[in-house]
Amino acid sequence: MRKISESTVRRLSLYLRFLEQFAAQGQTTISSAELARRGGTTSAQVRKDLSFFGSFGKRGLGYSVPELAAKIRDILGLRRTYRVVLVGAGRIGGALIQYPGFRQRGFHVSAIYDRDPKKIGSRWNGLVVRDVRHLEADLAREPIDIAIVVTPADAAQDVVDRLVRAGVKAILNFAPAQLTVPADVVVKSVNMALELETLSFALANR
Amino acid sequence: MRKISESTVRRLSLYLRFLEQFAAQGQTTISSAELARRGGTTSAQVRKDLSFFGSFGKRGLGYSVPELAAKIRDILGLRRTYRVVLVGAGRIGGALIQYPGFRQRGFHVSAIYDRDPKKIGSRWNGLVVRDVRHLEADLAREPIDIAIVVTPADAAQDVVDRLVRAGVKAILNFAPAQLTVPADVVVKSVNMALELETLSFALANR
DNA sequence: CTGTGTGAATCTATTCACAGCC
DNA sequence: GGCTGTGAATAGATTCACACAG
Structure with missing residues (x-):
């Protein structure tokens, strides 16, 4: 496939969110201009973004809300569900696991790992925190799609190396570390x- | 000032992190190539990023680690501290407030607000959760620099409007809503x- | 007439490449 | 000789503008 830019993918995600809101309000059709206004971009950008994947609209009419939503779900790979594990049972991990947006979109957290004996065995949102030593054995038995790394910075690369060796192909990293894969x-x-520093930069440079 | 791209600012943030690590190891001088390798970019990119703000290196030698770090802190506005408030005392807010990276870099959370009577008055990391109704009065008395919005999506725009009316110029938004300011x-x-959807896209398109 | 789809034009970011200084 | 600083070249993303379908 032609190389798609990260910004295009992010905008498609946004469009999908808006389409779902429009669908919930019973709107059946929408123009690129309306979608653009909602997403803070231009109608040409919306049409260009979609054009990388095909032509889904009707000239003079716009797009069918449910059809376009289905198409974007396809493009983003959201037709299926994803098995996700969380490595690191800290505060951020706890917040993430409760976040309804994940499950709604088909990302199912199937296990949580930590190194700390005080945390291992405790219940977290219906899951028991497992010793990270079991990581490899667990993944060999039941492969996963995505790992979320929420360890301290100094543990992150080691965890990532182990995940990669275990065959994980997608990682969402919250540790403040630059990872090599x-x-x-x-x-x-x-x-x-x-993120905060981009704000302080903006405040400092006005 | 010349318009600086968001990516340049983000890279400067990264460089600063690396410089601090190098400084901690006692390294006193560094080349753009070394910084680039660490940050997953090119030496030309590093030099170009810095060149927007001046020339800080010595030809044939590289950059002084502490000097360049100080200079980037300057550029990013990190010489001073920032007063931050958190609106929404949920899980994500809780995780954020504990995050040591914030305080280390001079972002001080001075108040937390919520709407829920069950949360109002409870202690959170040394701060008492205040009724969001006091927001305007509090900000009039003690202005803040940055607000972090961690409310549900449907409350976010309203909160942001109130923050803006109270004079807040910088907002970090974690609510899954598109905000107008x-x-x-x-x-x-x-x-x-x-973020997860960019991963599912990557997995679906290989 | 309206609003899509898309090549062409423009604008922005990155990379190249080299003169100049340490 | 090594490495910065920076114009010039290239690559990439966005916007324009219009032919064309409904």
């Missing part, structure tokens, strides 16, 4: 401090 | 579900 593994890092 | 207010949105 083979080319066939995709890592997305979210760094809270960095 | 005047041009002089900067909003940075972090959407966890969207």
Whole structure:
């Protein structure tokens, strides 16, 4: 497939969210202009983003809300569910696991791991925290799709290496560390401090 | 000032983190190539990023680690501390407030607000959760620099409108909602579900 | 007439490549 | 000789503008 930019993918995610809201209000058809206004972009951008994947609209009319939503779900790979594990049973992990948006979109957390004996065995949102030593054996028995890494920075690379060796191909990283992985593994890092720093930069440069 | 791209700012944040690590190891000088390797970019990119703000290196030698770190702190506005309030005393808010990276970088959470009477008055990391009704009065008495919005999606725009009216110029938004603000207010949105969807897209398109 | 789909034009970001200084 | 700083070249993303389908 033609190379799709990260920004296009993020916008498709947004469009999907809006389409679901429009669908909930019973709206059956929508124009690129309306979608653009909602998403803070331009109608040409919306049409271009979609055009990478096909032509889903009707000229003079716009897009069918349910059809376009289904199509975007297809594109984003949201037709199926994903098995997710969480490594690190800290505060951020706890917040994530409760986050309804995950389950709603088909991301099912199937296990939580930690290293701390005080946490191992405790219940977390219906799951028992497991000793991270079992990681490899568990993944060999029941492969997963995505791992969320929420360990301290100094443990993150080690955990990631183990996940990669166990065959994990997608990692969402919340540890404030730069991770190295083979080319066939995709890592997305979210760094809270960095987000705040873009704000302090904006405040400092006005 | 010349318009600086978001990606440049994010990379500067990263460079700063690496510089601090190098400094902790006692390294006093560093080349753009070394910084680039660490940050997964190119030496030309590092030099170009820095060149928007001045020339801080010595030809043939590289950059002084502490000097460059100080300079980047300057650029990012990290010389000062920032007063931050949190609106929404939920799980994510709880995780954020404990996050050591915030305080370390000078972001001090001075108050937490919520609407839920069950939460109001409870202690959170040394702070008492206040009724969000006091928001305007509190901010008039003690202005803040940054607000972090961690409310449910349907409450977010209302909270943001109130923050903006109270004079807040920078908002970090964790609510899965698209926010509208005047041009002089900067909003940075972090959407966890969207991050996961970029991963499912990557998995679906290999 | 309305609103899509898309090549062409423009604007922005990254990479190249080299002169200049340490 | 090594490495920065930076214009020039390239690559990439966004916007324009219009032919065309409903």
